[in-house]
Amino acid sequence: MSRKVSKTNEHLLTLIQELYEASHKEDAPIWRDVARRLERSNRLHSEVNVGKIDRFASKNDRVVVPGKVLGSGDLTKPVHVAAWRFSNQAREKIEAAGGKALTIPEMVSDVPKGSGVRLMG
Numbered sequence: 001m002s003r004k005v006s007k008t009n010e011h012l013l014t015l016i017q018e019l020y021e022a023s024h025k026e027d028a029p030i031w032r033d034v035a036r037r038l039e040r041s042n043r044l045h046s047e048v049n050v051g052k053i054d055r056f057a058s059k060n061d062r063v064v065v066p067g068k069v070l071g072s073g074d075l076t077k078p079v080h081v082a083a084w085r086f087s088n089q090a091r092e093k094i095e096a097a098g099g100k101a102l103t104i105p106e107m108v109s110d111v112p113k114g115s116g117v118r119l120m121g
Contacts, residue, residue, distance in 0.1 A: 012038060012084070015104060022108050030064070030114035034104065037066035037121075038084060045084070046121025050075045050093050053120065062117045064107060075099065082107035 007013055019035035022028065037046070048065045051073015057063050059077040069081060071089025078098035086094075091101045102110075111117055 007039070015084070018105060019108065022112060026112045026114070028112065028114035030117055030119060031108060033119065034064055034066045048083075048121045049073045050090050053079055053081060056120065057118060062107065062111060064104065064117055064119050065121045066104075066119070067121050069094075069101075080107070080110075 007016075016035045016038050019031045019038070023030075023032035023035065037044075046065055046067030047070055048067065049070045049072040053063055053069070054073060054075045054077065057077075057079045060079070062080045063082070065081065065083040067083065068085040069083045069087065069090040071087045071093055075093050075097040079094065080100045080102060081094055082102040082104045084104060086101050094101045107117065
């Protein structure tokens, strides 16, 4: 007999629900995509290093990572990064470069339509 396992993290479940609502309310498909990626198994959540963000993002870009941002590599330009989780080193590097490490709900409230937001991971 198979066992059905669902997400038990209430904060993550609330975030996923808020993303679906924001996507529907603002007609912003990026938030629906982020919600669907966060619904997947934790093993499939993205893990993005700050070096990759530096390589693919331009100055003052807004980036969303549906997973965790890790601290490997260097960040040379200010970038606004929103993610489910950050390592301490990643948060320090983002802020040292003049960027902001945001939660995903903060990014949704800043850019409700999702225009100009890049999805990484």
